[in-house]
Amino acid sequence: MLSAREIVSRVKSGELKVTEIVESTFDRVSKTEDRLNCYVTILQEEALKRARLLDESASKGKVHGRLFGVPVAVKDNICTKGVRTTCSSRILANFKPVYNATVIERLEREGAVIIGKTNMDEFAMGVSTETSYFGPTRNPWDLTRVPGGSSGGSAAAVAAGEATVALGSDTGGSIRCPASFCSIVGLKPTYGSVSRYGLIAYANSLEQIGPMARDVYDCALLFSVIAGHDPRDSTSVNLKPKDYTVFLREEVKGVKIGVPKEFFGEGTQKVVEETVWKAVHKLEDLGAEYDTCSLPSLEYALAAYYIIAMSEASSNLARYDGLRYGYSEEFTDTDWFTYIAKVRRNGFGPEVRRRIILGTFTLSSGYYNRYYLKALKVRTLIRMDFEKAFKRFDVLAAPTMPTPPFKLGEKIENPLELYMCDIDTVPANLAGLPSISIPCGFTTSGLPVGLQLIAPPFREDLLFRVAYTFEKNTGYVKEEPEVI
Amino acid sequence: MSDKIISKKEVEHIASLAGIALSEEEKELFTKQFNEILSYFHKIDELDLEEVEPTYHVVELSNVFREDEVTEPLPLELAILNAPKKKDGYIKAPKII
Numbered sequence: 195m196l197s198a199r200e201i202v203s204r205v206k207s208g209e210l211k212v213t214e215i216v217e218s219t220f221d222r223v224s225k226t227e228d229r230l231n232c233y234v235t236i237l238q239e240e241a242l243k244r245a246r247l248l249d250e251s252a253s254k255g256k257v258h259g260r261l262f263g264v265p266v267a268v269k270d271n272i273c274t275k276g277v278r279t280t281c282s283s284r285i286l287a288n289f290k291p292v293y294n295a296t297v298i299e300r301l302e303r304e305g306a307v308i309i310g311k312t313n314m315d316e317f318a319m320g321v322s323t324e325t326s327y328f329g330p331t332r333n334p335w336d337l338t339r340v341p342g343g344s345s346g347g348s349a350a351a352v353a354a355g356e357a358t359v360a361l362g363s364d365t366g367g368s369i370r371c372p373a374s375f376c377s378i379v380g381l382k383p384t385y386g387s388v389s390r391y392g393l394i395a396y397a398n399s400l401e402q403i404g405p406m407a408r409d410v411y412d413c414a415l416l417f418s419v420i421a422g423h424d425p426r427d428s429t430s431v432n433l434k435p436k437d438y439t440v441f442l443r444e445e446v447k448g449v450k451i452g453v454p455k456e457f458f459g460e461g462t463q464k465v466v467e468e469t470v471w472k473a474v475h476k477l478e479d480l481g482a483e484y485d486t487c488s489l490p491s492l493e494y495a496l497a498a499y500y501i502i503a504m505s506e507a508s509s510n511l512a513r514y515d516g517l518r519y520g521y522s523e524e525f526t527d528t529d530w531f532t533y534i535a536k537v538r539r540n541g542f543g544p545e546v547r548r549r550i551i552l553g554t555f556t557l558s559s560g561y562y563n564r565y566y567l568k569a570l571k572v573r574t575l576i577r578m579d580f581e582k583a584f585k586r587f588d589v590l591a592a593p594t595m596p597t598p599p600f601k602l603g604e605k606i607e608n609p610l611e612l613y614m615c616d617i618d619t620v621p622a623n624l625a626g627l628p629s630i631s632i633p634c635g636f637t638t639s640g641l642p643v644g645l646q647l648i649a650p651p652f653r654e655d656l657l658f659r660v661a662y663t664f665e666k667n668t669g670y671v672k673e674e675p676e677v678i
Numbered sequence: 679m680s681d682k683i684i685s686k687k688e689v690e691h692i693a694s695l696a697g698i699a700l701s702e703e704e705k706e707l708f709t710k711q712f713n714e715i716l717s718y719f720h721k722i723d724e725l726d727l728e729e730v731e732p733t734y735h736v737v738e739l740s741n742v743f744r745e746d747e748v749t750e751p752l753p754l755e756l757a758i759l760n761a762p763k764k765k766d767g768y769i770k771a772p773k774i775i
Contacts, residue, residue, distance in 0.1 A: 386737040399734065494724075498722060551698060552712060555684065
């Protein structure tokens with residue numbers, strides 16, 4: 195499988211045509227999609243049309259763009275003009291946005307080719323891609339297991355070669371979890387570094403769009419394209435555009451790595467613990483220094499995260515009324531409130547309904563102080579613990595997920611058990627910190643394990659450098675799933 | 679802690695505030711699940727948070743302003759393009775009163 199970097203260089207040299215690349219991607223889609231279900235919408239005609247246009251301009255010597263000819267998959271909660279954007283929900287099954295998200299404009303400006311819209315947990319609420327209205331996505335490494343979530347379609351597509359790179363979104367781990375489960379690279383950027391304009395909101399104070407790729411270089415390349423200030427998102431930070439690929443060098447000498455013990459709690463499987471420690475020791479061999487540490491407030495991160503995420507969700511998802519857009523029913527004999535309650539009952543799946551109702555509860559009068567306000571205070575403690583840790587260390591290392599990918603259906607009946615899977619990923623969202631998951635090994639039965647690295651705000655360069663050094667000195671990214 | 683943090687009656691009430699109808703079985707199931715989830719949330723009660731300031735947002739941005747310039751608005755037909763029921767440029771809705 196070619197990387198984005200190789201595609202761009204071969205198209206530029208005239209060695210390959212964009213049409214050939216896009217056709218070969220759809221070949222793969224036709225071979226594996228039946229088994230994996232990565233996509234909600236496949237844009238074969240549109241992508242081939244765009245490929246021909248790009249080839250035409252290339253034939254005139256115009257090869258401009260850092261992603262020229264690169265097949266990209268886009269999570270289905272990112273608005274694409276005229277192309278249905280469903281959030282994998284019945285309530286948006288026919289929704290066609292009338293504008294593009296900022297990240298889509300940026301992709302197109304750089305010559306990317308969008309292959310399709312990827313499957314996800316409904317409204318990004320989940321860790322397994324099983325709550326999708328369009329059926330679950332399967333893990334390319336083991337078809338009986340989940341690909342992780344909520345950006346499970348994006349991760350599985352990249353791992354199986356149904357796309358070269360992908361966009362996901364991460365509210366509490368939704369990029370890093372499936373990256374870990376599918377053995378690819380996924381970055382949750384610093385809050386405010388990528389525009390959320392056109393990202394269908396779940397929990398705005400936590401979520402970021404981010405890159406997913408088969409190696410660190412492609413991840414850094416895609417991040418360089420999507421990061422940057424956008425006046426249409428008032429939480430977007432005024433950062434100078436950067437080429438993050440320049441930070442990729444094999445150099446971790448003297449990098450101080452902290453390993454917080456809270457990330458190895460009781461739910462952590464032994465094989466994960468051992469594999470992650472092996473990775474830390476590998477980095478030590480390569481010149482980094484490490485020490486263990488403690489961030490005591492992390493014990494409360496998961497509870498605080500779910501209170502905040504559900505509260506924000508209850509407010510954000512109040513907009514779905516079955517009138518202005520989305521799923522609708524007949525209403526000749528019903529009144530306003532009955533109609534809306536019925537549409538929302540039939541349009542949302544059970545997990546989305548649970549979160550909206552619980553979030554309404556934690557924000558309601560009499561309970562706001564007991565849940566929401568307290569959770570925001572816990573958030574302050576978590577931020578302070580990270581700040582303190584970053585006085586001692588350059589980056590923190592941890593497992594991305596406490597377990598390898600689990601079986602489809604194994605946890606879906608028990609919401610709290612599923613929430614527990616997010617235990618190691620939510621701290622970075624609460625503190626707004628950049629965090630990357632990279633492949634760091636496999637269990638004896640061949641299931642992927644991911645290493646999570648967390649850095650201070652806007653230090654994606656450091657994450658990329660450490661991840662790149664690890665990748666170049668280990669062989670995990672070269673492994674390919676059998677499904678291919 | 680008492681075994682019930684939220685009763686079935688309260689779940690019904692909150693669901694109606696959230697604008698979501700629930701079936702009888704779902705009311706039972708959600709009540710059980712909500713009690714489990716909320717009891718986990720009560721873990722944060724172990725902390726003394728009296729003196730701690732809340733964090734609403736992690737980015738230190740305040741008063742983000744822009745010039746008040748007139749730009750091209752979304753044309754009406756696009757603004758209501760996705761509305762399932764419409765007439766003469768208006769969105770049709772059920773009876774309110």
